[in-house]
Amino acid sequence: MDTFDVMVIGGGPAGYVAAIRAAQLGFRTACVDEFTRNGKGSLGGTCLNVGCIPSKAMLDSSERFEMIQHDAAEHGIDVDGARVNLSKMLGRKAGVVDKLTGGVAYLFKKNKITSFHGLGQLVRQEGEGWVINAAGTEVLAKQVIVATGSSPRALPLAPFGGHIVENSGALEFSEVPARLGVIGAGVIGVELGSVWRRLGAQVTILEALPGFLMAADDAVSKEALKQFQKQGLEFHFSVNITDVQQDDAGVTVSYTEKDQTVTAQFDKLIVSIGRVPHTAGLGADAVGLALDERGFVKVDSHYRTNLAGIYAIGDVIGGAMLAHKAEEEGVALAEMLAGQAGHVNYDVIPWVIYTSPEIAWAGLTEKQAKEKGLTVKTGQFPFSANGRALGHGDPRGFVKVVADAQTDRLLGVHMIGPNVSELIGETVAIMEFGGSSEDLARTVHAHPTLSEVVKEAALAADKRALHM
Structure with missing residues (x-):
């Protein structure tokens, strides 16, 4: 042996x-x-x-x-x-x-x-x-x-097979479905829904929770929902799935929403309710x-x-x-x-959602920090005031900084906008070493870059943003 x-x-x-x-x-x-x-x-x-x-x-x-x-x-x-x-x-x-x-x-x-x-x-x-x-x-x-x-995780009413798929099956459609249903408005559901919406599908996302991206900072989740709805993604919240049936033509989903019973027809159904x-x-x-x-x-x-x-x-x-x-x-x-x-260090693990615009965050949300009894200060700066974002043609979103009002320690950073999956890293490094919003604000950022929005948000925490 x-x-x-x-x-x-x-x-x-x-x-x-x-x-x-x-x-x-x-x-x-x-x-x-x-x-x-x-x-x-x-x-x-x-x-x-x-x-x-x-x-x-x-x-x-x-x-x-x-x-x-x-x-x-x-x-x-x-x-x-x-x-x-x-x-x-x-x-x-x-x-x-x-x-x-x-x-x-x-x-x-x-x-x-x-x-x-x-x-x-x-x-x-x-x-x-x-x-x-x-x-x-x-x-x-x-x-x-x-x-x-x-x-x-499978939905008992909708076992995987046929027109009902999980994430891997949703990456192998042989043609773009005309009508795509997604159960679950989490990271995977929104990313995959975004793919097929851009390729031509009409996408409907059904979510059991009452709100969107409830783990994210409130400001980010509200902006994200607005952007995704503007793109044509259709969301329904507080949904209770009551029946799922499929035949050769597709999938029929019955659900209740605001005490109303709704029946929807889809060519394909992605079930993305966790793992x-x-x-x-x-x-x-x-x-x-x-x-x-x-x-x-x-x-x-x-x-x-x-x-x-x-x-x-x-x-x-x-x-x-x-x-x-x-x-x-x-x-x-x-x-x-x-x-x-x-x-x-589990407290500063970054989260990223690779939609357009991208979403990224690390550390505490403003709400979480306050629930811990901390007095916080926040700074926020939009990509619409950033030269590189305007030149790139994508000025959507913002960066938000959450810091301890007493010590200035950086508690969390929350972003929605272009390439924020790459921008979150420097803020994680600052938090890993117990740094402050001042450390982030005093760090020299090249111009013109998207990363200047991170610096400006940190400056805004002390009400001294330069370009807003």
Whole structure:
């Protein structure tokens, strides 16, 4: 029986990053992953194969099509007869995925990580290690990292299949649906709805909650809803789905809204109501691995489970289901196993929604800060007053800074606008080091850049914005 210092079960962002970092630290490392794409094993998990990466490729392609149709003329570029070649667009998306998943396989080879394709199962404890069934081969691991990720949550009334799809199926439509329904107005639902709306679908989004993006700062969520409705996305809130039926022609959804019963017809229906921990086939019951009432693997602050030598990270332990959060846990845990001080600061993990305009935030919202009993000051600055945004042709949105009124410590930053997924990083760095809004305001930003809006928002927290 082959023996490894570290065996990782799961090859998504948490698992493959943990494996790479463990190998860098000198551990003899292996990874078993069951994800299959195009009939063969493909590392990278949901994120690289059917989630983060392919969805961003489609978002970018659809945004380019929208720009050609509606914005090019403003730049003095006349384009007639633009049309979508969906098969080519999907092929480009697949090429991006192939390059990145192939890159993970290369990194495994470079770092001498043994890779198994198939199901990874906890079998039994043996001495000071654990026997793992790695795709049919039993191996012994001194330490095991469970990183099996999550799966789309199904709606009991609308099981996946046929015209009813989850995120991966929503990236593989063979033609643009004329009428697209989306259940769930969260990150995935809004991103995928935006893709197909730009390509020509009439999109209706049904949400059970009473408001939009309720985890975001109120100012951002209100602006986002206004922008998305202006684009043609149709939203319905406080919706209760009562029946879903499908036939060869499409899907019929019945729901109640404001005490009214509504029936809607769709060609395709995306169900995006969250994700659940993926532990099927792991063997948790067989070895006594403790799960909580929602099925997440229980861990302490050092990612230790109730079983000595077994750890867990990523979506399978709950918290923010974000690839970058999972990656940081992978690095932190590998370094802890090597006796180093691995750490993840969960208070400043950035959130990003890759719509147009983009949405990003980190830290506390104004409401959350006040609920904690803090006295806050805020600063806000619009992209409409920024030269680069105007030159770019996209002056929508703003940056909002939340700081402690007593200490000036930066508590949170919230953005909606062009390229804010790239702008949020510097504010995370300031918060990571306990910096102030003054630190952000005094940092020199190149001109003309979009990042000047971040600086101006920080200046506005002390009512000294220069260009407003």
